[in-house]
Amino acid sequence: MGKNNKKKSNIIPAETYLRLPPLADASLADQPIIDTHTHLVSTFSTYRSKYKNGTLYTIHDFVREMYHNRNVRAIVDVWCEAPVLMAWKELADSALTAEDREQKWGRYRLLAFTRVHDAKSYNDAVEASILEAMAHPRCVGWGEMGLDYHYDNSPRAIQQEVFIRQLNHAVRLGKPLTIHTREAEADTERILMEHVPADHKIHIHCFTDSPDFAQRLLQHFCNLYIGITGVITYSTNLNTSNIVSQMAMSDGGPRILLETDAPFMVPSNLYNSIPEIKGSRLPLCHTAMIPWVAEYTAGKAGHPWSGADIMKRANENAKTVYGVQ
Template sequence: MGKNNKKKFQVPDESHLLLPAHPSSTSGQTTPIVDTHTHLVSTFSVYQGKYREGKHASIFEFVKSMYNRPGSHRVEAIVDVCCEAPVQRVWKELADSALTPDGREKDWGGIEYWFVMGAHEAKVYTDDVEKDILEAMTHPRCVGWGEIGLDYHYDNSPRKIQQDVFRRQLRHAVRLGKPLTIHTREAEEDTERILKEEVPRDHRIHIHCYTDSPELAQRLLDHFPNLYIGITGVITCSTNLNTSAVIRNFTSSPSSAMRILLETDAPFMVPSNLYPSLPTLKGKLPLCHTAMIPWTAEFVSGVAGIGWDTEKVMRVGRENARAVYGV
């Protein structure tokens, strides 16, 4: 087939984003979803780009429609991640809308909206960006500083600058007592060294979307008793063996707690085991969203093995979200 005759990717109808109930929800005793890491502004932007004539004109409409489907796991809380620099002022509109129970009911359909903020891209971190983040830290719906960290895969910023900005933000978060949301990719030695140098052992830490070695995960877990490993749909990818190895390490000892957090990293990381639940779908979904978490939990339970099922993983993830972020 010539290059001019290539089959164009067809975006599936947006009705496929309205997910069916996960099989585990039929038990009647379902654990509510807490998504500990989602990018709502980015997710809605992708939705608008893919569905220019889409049904939802605002983030609020999108969330209320997509996240709580009758008969499915209820979405109880989301932790929105604001990590762009310069800081997007929309953060305050979203956070302010969730200040009161009436506001959360009207705008979020009863979902508890929380957020964290940091600067992910080190080369654009400035005093003004830091000032905006420090302002956000005082908001009642802010539950952490992040995502921040080192990424030697893309190397979008020089590594020395990445390390300096990482330390600078860690020091602020520690001073304020804010939980940390950490991004690390292919930077194991420096991430471990800097965390151990800058962060007290008992600080609450979320290593987001973990894909690095199980050995690094174990060293961090051993050193920081309040550190948890974030699990996204990327665990379902056949090329990713590390994340499943971390789960198996948790279950290798009967006395080990499953120190994981369930997250989406939406709009990225659609769990691949979701697709059998969408038999009429042709192709792939163009974005991920919070209601997909039960499929990630299902995959985790399969890796964990005997004694684990989707609901148990969901319960553990929910308890751990409360331990780390207080949500």
């Protein structure tokens, strides 16, 4: 799960709609946006491929324009390329100083990144490059790593071997974990409990598996948080809504992080705010769509949670896990 299975129109809305309408809820607009999982290079590449005559020519242009007046405070930029690309360092270096962040990123305040590689391509050289990235001052965690038994792009035994190898390094370095797990509940749970201390910081990215699985992880790991993306808005996915409802009823409230996983999974409730493009679909997601994810999540959390409450709680959790604020 993770893609909307509804039949989509081939009509791509004009580029201007990517800039998004104003938020109807002023309290949502007042909350800073922290996107704890986005793929910036892939998002910009998708933009350029879908809008051949697009007006934005660099990643910095894209970020400044799409985030303009959107109160974006921070993103965690996730790298998943294999073989390893060195573009991460260029972007990370471009956010080292306050002056660079102001001039090159506009309202963008923090570039941080995590990395993952297709298990069958993983080797000592790949690992060495990740370890180099882990030492960069803008790096906030290791991932996304984990198991995917839905696509099975690599043999499961190799997936598990690489997962354990990366976990051991990340725990040794004290790096928060960004975990991708899909249809691999038993093995993911077993490996995490065998190799990760119960108080380690963990982000289960784009959660779509069973609520019971989530509850077992939440009970065992005191610093584990569930990542919520636009997939929560899809009718094909009930699991994410159910675990949000369960967490909201717990004493501590929802242990969630908000993320986009851009360029994927545009939140479907966004289209209620853009009725003029009814029947077509935006070709990519981006960080400024987070408030729509929060708004829908609040509806599943129920009273007394508002969209602004969800964003505030998620931002507090992002500070706990990744140190971003």
